[in-house]
Amino acid sequence: MAHFVDSEVGRLGTVMLHRPGPELARLTPRNNDSLLFDGIPWVGRAQEEHDAFAAALTERGVEVLYLGQLLADTLAVAQARDELIAGVLRDRRLGDSLRARVAGYLADQDDTRLAGVLMSGLAHEEMKPGPGGLVYRMMDPLDFVIDPLPNLLFTRDSSVWVRDQVAVTSLAMPARSRETTLTQAIYRYHPRFAGTALLFSPDLEHVEGGDVLLLAPGVLAVGVGERTTPAGAERLARRVFAAGLAHTILAVPIAQERATMHLDTVCTMVDVDAVVMYPNIANSLQAWTVTVSPDGEPDVTALRPFLTAAAEAMGIDRLRIIDTGLDPVTAEREQWDDGNNTLAIAPRVCVAYERNVETNAQLERAGIEVIAISGSELGSGRGGPRCMSCPIERTPLKSTDTR
Structure with missing residues (x-):
């Protein structure tokens, strides 16, 4: 099975999504901030919106793989199952008594149920009868023994393909750190990805997929802020150069007031030479150019x-900017609603949230076909169509049919 991505806009062949599930229902007013959501999404509506997103892709000939099913398939491999359970048991909060009970509980689950627990977590009250031990007895009844992973929805962040290799990333926020253990197991053990070379791993410096743009074959842009650190960008550059996957990496500092955002929330590609960019930063965004020196070191x-x-x-x-032409208030509103977080499925064809009316109109005036989807509930985690998708196969750009 061919897996290859060398651009942001080559015709999309295969993509990995995660349909929101019970993990979103775990969000409450007392935990949504720590789990990185602005509000409490209506789960049923979020699922409807996500189903419509997936349908829009399949209608254009895109193969959609679901992370949850891939994970359940992966758990049929004994080594993967053992590693993922061990990863949960390393949580220092558990203590020996509770850890032993959790180990037994997870071992008793079939592959599908275990995949569900790894994604949606395990609540204190779900362990019946309650185990003994100090840790369990002192937990609040509303606490989680295993934390849910509501941000799995944003599959872009936990892995990014660079040509025929995949970088399993290192997520910076504690609420998301366990996501990449699932992604890494899928790429290591699922039969579909047998033989895939892993370019990066979760134990390295912080890099998140939303900060990585494949501008052109051999050229990457990496946003650097709170999520992706300078050390992470340098480590990624070293590995990309060593593997011969690119000749240039642009390290793009993200201003402090936007440090918690990814590069793809302010800039995404919609054509081989065009980006849609948040107008307030179009002329201020800068970059360090990193290439490989004759002695193999980053220059x-x-x-x-x-x-x-x-x-x-x-x-x-020149790299064309789709000039949204928005007044400052509208620009700020549509930026908040991920107006610049588009997913290109071919040159000059992209998926965007329908609510960003002005941005979408400007894209269409510039010759970009916009496939508009609803996202009133999906957007509560601050992410758009690009955030919610991990391209696994795109037609190599040089041979892409432009329509």
Whole structure:
């Protein structure tokens, strides 16, 4: 099975999604902030919206793989099952008595049920009869023995393909750190991905997939802020260069007031030479250009405007910006609603949230076909169509049919 991605806009062949499930129902006013959600989503409506998103992709010939099913399949491999259970049991909060009971509980689950627990967590009250031991007795009845992973919805962050290799990332926020154990197990043990080379791993410096843009074959942009650290960007560059997967990486500092955001929340590609970009930063975003020196070390040039550095690395005259033409208030509103977080499924064809009316209108005026989807509930975790998708196979850009 061919898995290959060398751009943001090559015709999309296969994508990994995660249909929101019981993990979203675990969100409450007392935990939604720590689990990185702005509000409490209506789970049924979020599922309807996600189903419509998946249908929009399949109608365009895209194969949709679901993380939950891949995980259940993976758990049929004994080594994967043992590793994932062991990962949960390493939680220092458990203590020996509760850890032993959790180990027995997980071992008793079939593959599908275990996959569900690993994704949606295990509540204190679900362990009946309650185990003895100090830790369990002192837990609040509303606490979780195993925390849920509501951000699994955003499959872009936990892995990113660079040509025929996959970087399993290292997520910075504690609420998300366990996500990559699931993703890594899928890539290591699922028969579909047998033989896939792993470019990065969760034990390395922080890198998140939402910060990585494949601008062109051989050219990556990596946003650097709170989520992806300078050390993470450098480690990724070293590994990409060593594997011969790219010749240039642009390290893009994200301003402090936007440090908790990913690069793809302010800039995404919609054509081989065009981006849609949050207008408030279009002329201020800068980049360090990183290439490989003759001795194999990363060679870093002076900080320059991002658009200039990107065009030069991509070998084009200029990188076009879709000028949203928005007034500052509308621009800020649509930025908050992920107006710039589009998913290209081919050059000049993208998926976007329907509520970003002005941004979508400007994309269409620029010759970009917009497949509009609803996202009133999906967006409560602050992510758009690109965030919710991990491309696994795209047609290599040079041979892409542009329509």
